[in-house]
Amino acid sequence: MPETIGVNVTQSKEPLPAGVKLPIYMDNHATTPLDPRVLEAMMPYLTGIFGNAASRNHSFGWEAEAGVEKAREQIAALIGCTAKEIIFTSGATESNNLAIKGIAEMYKERGNHIITEVTEHKAVLDTCKKLEKQGFRITYLPVKADGLIDLEDLRNAIDDQTILVSIMYANNEIGVVQPIKEIGALCHEKKVLFHTDAVQAVGKIPVNVINDNIDVLSLSGHKLYGPKGVGALYVRRRNPRVQISEQQNGGGHERGMRSGTLNVPGIVGLGAACEIAMNEMESEAKREIELRDYLRAKLEKALDYTQVNGNMDHHLPGNLNMSFVYVEGESLLMGINDIAVSSGSACTSATLEPSYVLKALGLGDDVAHSSIRFGLGRFNTKAEVDYVSDKLIDVVLHLRELSPLYEMVKEGIDLSKIEWAAH
Numbered sequence: 001m002p003e004t005i006g007v008n009v010t011q012s013k014e015p016l017p018a019g020v021k022l023p024i025y026m027d028n029h030a031t032t033p034l035d036p037r038v039l040e041a042m043m044p045y046l047t048g049i050f051g052n053a054a055s056r057n058h059s060f061g062w063e064a065e066a067g068v069e070k071a072r073e074q075i076a077a078l079i080g081c082t083a084k085e086i087i088f089t090s091g092a093t094e095s096n097n098l099a100i101k102g103i104a105e106m107y108k109e110r111g112n113h114i115i116t117e118v119t120e121h122k123a124v125l126d127t128c129k130k131l132e133k134q135g136f137r138i139t140y141l142p143v144k145a146d147g148l149i150d151l152e153d154l155r156n157a158i159d160d161q162t163i164l165v166s167i168m169y170a171n172n173e174i175g176v177v178q179p180i181k182e183i184g185a186l187c188h189e190k191k192v193l194f195h196t197d198a199v200q201a202v203g204k205i206p207v208n209v210i211n212d213n214i215d216v217l218s219l220s221g222h223k224l225y226g227p228k229g230v231g232a233l234y235v236r237r238r239n240p241r242v243q244i245s246e247q248q249n250g251g252g253h254e255r256g257m258r259s260g261t262l263n264v265p266g267i268v269g270l271g272a273a274c275e276i277a278m279n280e281m282e283s284e285a286k287r288e289i290e291l292r293d294y295l296r297a298k299l300e301k302a303l304d305y306t307q308v309n310g311n312m313d314h315h316l317p318g319n320l321n322m323s324f325v326y327v328e329g330e331s332l333l334m335g336i337n338d339i340a341v342s343s344g345s346a347c348t349s350a351t352l353e354p355s356y357v358l359k360a361l362g363l364g365d366d367v368a369h370s371s372i373r374f375g376l377g378r379f380n381t382k383a384e385v386d387y388v389s390d391k392l393i394d395v396v397l398h399l400r401e402l403s404p405l406y407e408m409v410k411e412g413i414d415l416s417k418i419e420w421a422a423h
Ligand SMILES: *Cc1c(COP(=O)(O)O)cnc(C)c1O
Pocket: 029, 030, 090, 091, 092, 093, 094, 121, 123, 168, 170, 171, 172, 197, 199, 200, 220, 221, 222, 223, 229, 230, 231
């Protein structure tokens, strides 16, 4: 266990409210727990039904294949496509790689230009960077201060060399939902393929590849209460028929687009997770929005100098990204070490870098570092939200008591006019 430095308000003396167990998980954009109903659906495929779905000669194979085909139907029903248009992968990182590299390779005679945006997941950004090294031209669209792209920017970026636009459905840090239907319509008007990383959206808000004009879509099991290490790629078969060059060679599984023995229990779990999400989406979204707005209102009432990041009118139900200005992010996280949330710092290296997503919105490094991403999910309760907000308020007030900057601001000193002594 890491030692708690400085802040000792974490050791609460009061007994825990009923139904609250520590630590509290509120980081559902990073991953979600497996729904027990999903595990139940998977169990037979982890034990008795162990066949290889590609074995065509006996019942072991047929049973496994039946489980896989049912899952294909369940996923297709959730996103409004046909079962034949689903390709199974090891997760959304692979789906994004396969989609972008596969299209780049297949359509490179037609053009070498790809458009994406600066706030994409690394699985998209780093894939594009790799293609850039191979001679493709990549446009990284900026986002507005609210996290949404400007459709005019997209229109202006498309030229006669453009083969693909890849814009995420919903952002994993700030929860903003892009105008996907309009983006897709523009792409179709310009005869450019449209891929979307829909990991955070699928199962949370309505996603329909036909209504939304999507050609290729990535999704992942573990972001919607399914298992880790399994995902899917939707590849449109009509109007237009999309072709993807395979990135992994072998037995020719998944219509040649993704070779490799299928992860049958994982796929069955992903299918079950999609069916549950579809049945419960409406009521669950309503519940999470209520919890999120309650959390926000409580924090805003008790604390000054907070700000909410990302457009809240086009937003995921369970996401709240908030900055607590004049508080140091690391101390904040240490103060709430019995709560699992994410901060506005990406600890990708030894040095703590501010999140590139928050920076793209125009946040300064200090504000980005003071930001917390709350990811509410299916298993969070109101009692947990109460515990989290009370605790956070305590810690922020305490840290600000120690903060000379906060004191100066309170005294009316304009921090931007101060000349700091150089070290
Ligand atoms: C988690 C996530 C991914 C990566 O998915 P994996 O299945 O973990 O590889 C890609 N994009 C977004 C937006 C994500 O949130």
